[in-house]
Amino acid sequence: MSPLSPWTTLSRWPLGWGLAALVVVVGLGGGSLGALLWQARELHPALLWEEPWLAAVLRFTLWQASLSTLLAIGLAVPVALALARRPRFPGRRLLLRAMELSLVLPSLIALFGLVAVHGRRGWLAPLRDALGGLPEDTLYGLSGIVLAHVFYNLPLAARLMLQALEEAPAAQWRLAGQLGLSRGALWRALEWPRLAPLLPRLAALVFTLCFTSFAIVMTLGGGPRSSTLEVALYQAMKFDHDLALAALLALTQLAICLTLWLLALSRGGPPSLAVGAAPGQGQGRWWRRDALGLSRLTDAFWLTGLAALLLPPLAAVLVAGLGGLPDLPRGTSLAPAALRSLVMALGAGLGALALALALLSGSHWLRARRHPLGAAAMEGGGQLILVTPALVLGTGLFLLLRPRLGSGWEGYGLVVLVNAFMALPFAMQVVRGAIPGLSAPEQRLADQFGVRGRARLRWLVWPRLRRPLALALAYAMTLSLGDFSVIALFGSPSAPTLPMLLFQQLGGYRWQGAAATAMLLLALVVAVFALLDRLTRRPPRHPWPHSASHEIRDARLP
């Protein structure tokens, strides 16, 4: 049975909004690529296999991205399970905050932290020496690239899995407890069904991020042996002004990533019927039965591992930042830059959220009417900008909007827009689970009571959307908060954002000040996540008493 939600049964507007959003996204992505192709005129696809190093780059990129994805997702599963099993332990909140941080860290800062810890003279070096026999240069080469990608993506994957696990209604866990289900049975009955629909999309997202990763692959790769398509694209575009080659490379990247996305999207199927938790409640007023015994050891292992991966590099940034506080620019540019960054991030975050809702409700509408391909296409459209190289996007927009753009306020507006599109896949990933709306029994009950239209939206849909929406907004906002690549495309009058200030400081040898700016950026990111979490933590006024709602949910337990 497909979970038709009230607003999809009654009206066509989800489809309309979805289509409108799709047109904007595809117009922007396709338009800029089209403009490039139109300027380039001739394409020579044969170059892809005739140029030996290009083929090698492609092979290497596929290999490192697959390996990174496999490790990041594979390790995220036990981490998420352990976190879900242990709703209370000292430092849990800190760990969650750190998980949110790592994804949005500008690569330059992440690299600094990783090198400070894992580098040849990093914090771990004495340990390595003491153990003896370990190679010194593990950070440079494939192992370093994969480490950095796991550092970036494991927390993201685990965070989203945790969200899915926590959405399981408390009653299901209680029942599982009463039935005395073993760990294996719990996994089959409760955990796997929640994670399974998530995995294909998560894997596609992580793969895309690793495939297009630029600074990390180059810096830790050890040389041009490990490189990405985007480097070749950069050279083609900037030095050689070879738009044909640039367009060819962009198309290759697009083809690979979009194929993967469509594959993942066609696999996801309708999201699990069990969605419909009492929002914001989670399980966790009691200890789970399976939290005892051997799992104490294994959970401790996974959680310690996560902490060891995440915390030291962040601590390294913190230490350097504290040391650099006295070198921060005095007053003039720092506060305005932070404010400018926040305002732009809010714009981009809200934009991403609106687009995500439109696309998801549109695709849900289509799926409910048995148009899985249309639904997949609509969802896939949302990923288009992420897989379009930023350089292509910037240049294409220029060609489209010539003669002039990017000066002053138009420039800022454009940056906000592009940032919103870049954050869209993340927002969609977070909100997606909550979109299907009500389960069938809830719907029937709501219909019987005549709760429809705005009231249904307000009392039944909104309560379960608000927390995912807050998390999505936080991700989207902080992604654009840390963004440098987009704003660099358009250039700026001498009013920098925070990441630009950071790069300016580095360009001017202000290492300590830059470290302090980086720390400030991290603090802002934490503040955004914490604030949005706090605002939505308390359950809203609920339309019916909890006891009644439990009965309804209990009715559809397996």
Add this chain to the structure above:
Amino acid sequence: MPSKAHAAGLALAALLAAGAAQAGETLTVYTYDSFVSEWGPGPGIEAAFEARCGDCDLEFVALPGGVDILQRLRLEGQGTAADVVLGLDMNLIAEARDLDLLAPHGVDLAPLALPIAWDDETFLPYDWGHFAFVYDTEQLETPPGSFAELLAAPEDVQVILQDPRTSVTGQGLMLWIKKVYGEQAPEIWARLDERVLTVTNGWSQAYFSLFMNGEAPMVLSYATSPAYHMAVEGTERYQAAEFEEGHYLQVETAAMVANTEQPALARDFLAFVLTPEFQRHIPLGNVMNPAIDLGDALPAVFDRLIAPESLTFSPEEVHEHRREWIREWLNAVAR
């Protein structure tokens, strides 16, 4: 339609620009972002020029680097908003000239104090520097004195390089080795590769994320880098190694856009470039050598920098061979 939106945007921008220079003319200068940062030379130069012209407003538009300035100019073509571009280095001059968008500067070149002769009528140098390997004296007591010594150095003498496809310094090293070794360059690249810790995409990653973390004793940078460490941080720890083969030279230039709406102001600005009021912001602001003799105004630490022989290709040679040389490098090291 677009013009309406554009006009509205401009009106808004003008409104928000706090009406600093309502009646005055605005000179728009495209440059790179470390130039305009508050500790870079930009703010001082802006104040000095605005005081000089009285009623005008100097507005910098910051792009990530010299290549981006060229790219922006190419995309905007005749419609460019720039009146002056500042930050095209010698290796981009030929490409920029081919755009047919720039006009002669008309500035007397007599005050120039470059290590090489300069008579270009379009591109006006405003600073220069040599590419060099900067080393950490706490990790390396005696640095190599030549490429030959670097190649023969013990295994733990490793260097951090930048990619010639994405970085100005990386491209500098490519040209440097090509100039010194010519036909032999691929072989040298392959041998140098054993000394290389990693090749980053940009100078900031190499210098900040790696070198300052002590990952390798040497990094590809500028001969002027130690000036900053000595003058501002007060440390002698980081020095440049002088190579007896000579060092590749970088000259950064400014040029005016041919169909600017502010030709007189643009010319004034270019004339201003070779004055001490402009140049005194260069040494510690941009951490480069000034293009004129500053006399006593030159910070004392600049006397303690290395003064190597200068190596150059002509801009046309670079333009003609860049792609081929990058391929040569790729094929020498990417196997």
